[in-house]
Amino acid sequence: MNSPRIAIVGAGISGICMAVALQRAGFTDFTIYEKGADYGGTWRDNSYPGLVCDVPSRYYQFRFAMNPEWTHLYSAGPEIRQYLVGVAREHGLHRSTRFDTEVTGAVFDGSAWQVTTSEGGTREFDFVLCATGFLHHPNRPDIPGLDEFGGTVMHSARWQHDVELTGKRVGVIGTGSTGTQLVSALAGKVPRVVMFQRTPQWILPTVNRAYSPVSKRLYQAIPALGQLPYLFNRAAFAVFSQGLVHPGRVRRLIQWVVERNLRSVKDPELRRKLTPDYQAMCKRLVVSDRFYQVVQRPDVALVTEGIDRIEKDAVVTADGQRHELDIIVLATGFDSHAFMRPMAITGTGGRTLDQAWAEGPRAFEGVMMPDFPNLFMLVGPHSPFANHPLTAVAEAQSSRIVGWLRRWQAGEFATIAPTGAATDRFNARMRAAAPSTVWTTGCQSWYLGKDGLPELWPWTPGAYEKLIRSTPDPVDYDLRQRVAIGK
Ligand code: NAP
16 A cells, blocks of 8 residues: 655654654654654753653653653653653664754645755655644843853753852743742752742642652553553643633632642742732643742742843842852743744745744644645644643644544545635634633733734643544545646
8 A cells, every 4th residue: 555755853752652653553654853862852952950740740651651660750851751762762763763854944846745854855755744842942031241141051951961060159040830940959959049030930839759669560560550540630630721721610729729839938028029910820830849948948049120131240130239140041931933943844835834824823723734735733833732741632633643644545635734714713713712711811921922812722632632533524624636736
């Protein structure tokens, strides 16, 4: 039977998931292009001290590769990376992966994709599957004097492990999940930590614990047992997600919990500084077992005055105070709207991705775009991102893509893209649902697009999985046979 030639761009969570799904469906003619030197994506790039996934390990994993070896309820970054590398190796993906090879461009020539890489060559594929993630271009803030700082400046996602921390005064700019994890980990290990906060965050309390050797042995003996905590967590996250997308009891309960948590900060002035003026979950909720403890330490300072400039040895805030430092860590997030850019992608009629996304990233059901036939995205625009495991999203989307590949193989079509009308309808429905979500209740966040509306799925992740695993409605698609292409 005709086997499609497939390019997967990216070897992080969704690229690995997609490749395994292809293998399991019998599609073997695929090449994974990875610009980095190893598997893991965000879990390869991020290696800062204190990196822990705030989704429980037994849920933040693929259902086809349940790991009995998790050491903690919430696993540390290196353990997750090791898991992902392990899944890739176990499935022999290295035979199909080209590391250190960046896809620089992809042009649809009317019947196939011409894919260009940093190696200089061009190869033809029937399908391009973009598994590039969305939190991979570090946001370097435009702060005057940053380049003149005499010590070390590093972004959290580009941790320089050769920089000695002992005896150093460290400044952390940013109070998102990364900033709070970093400050929690550095406090007590360096003589002084200064956290520069532009906007306070609500913090959901949690407790991390190590799994006992007995429970580990049990999961090793009966791997299928892993399905139970997976399903339990899925149910718990389903309840949580109600609070994200509907005003009501769950949202109020979470607000109550985070407000109570904040009361653990004893100094009223510090508590005032840490109190957000927006609802919990409006920004991505930060989950921490120790941030409020740590921020009360005498060797940790919370600076809420805006940063005016950076000098050779200090950050200077608007009130004229100099905060002398040896290291500045930029925990300032990512350009979350880039997705597969800067890849230069050109679809039918010479339409470029930048043109298609002039008003912001748009996709049909998070996986496809009109005018870009046979191009699929994993964890693309409008996927359910918020505090939800991307492993689950990638598994659901992979199954949808495999479904289309089977239909291609059966000769139902040569090229497929959603229609512009279906994409407009989908986007209009999303926009209409946005006001019910917590993300539009009055805060700035990376979830919001140019128009101030959230760019992520505004319903529950469960509803997304149901949709993406259902049979696609033919009216939404433009399916063409080869003879019709270009006419
Ligand atoms: P982020 O949530 O985008 O936070 C960036 C922080 O930097 C914010 O506090 C922001 O302030 C601040 N900032 C940006 N530019 C600044 C400037 N010029 N001056 C001062 N402050 C500035 O980034 P992140 O913490 O790296 O997290 C990004 C995402 O990664 C998370 O939302 C999450 O999805 C993921 N993540 C997950 C985990 C996990 O445990 N699963 C851990 C880390 C990260 P404002 O709020 O005022 O904009």
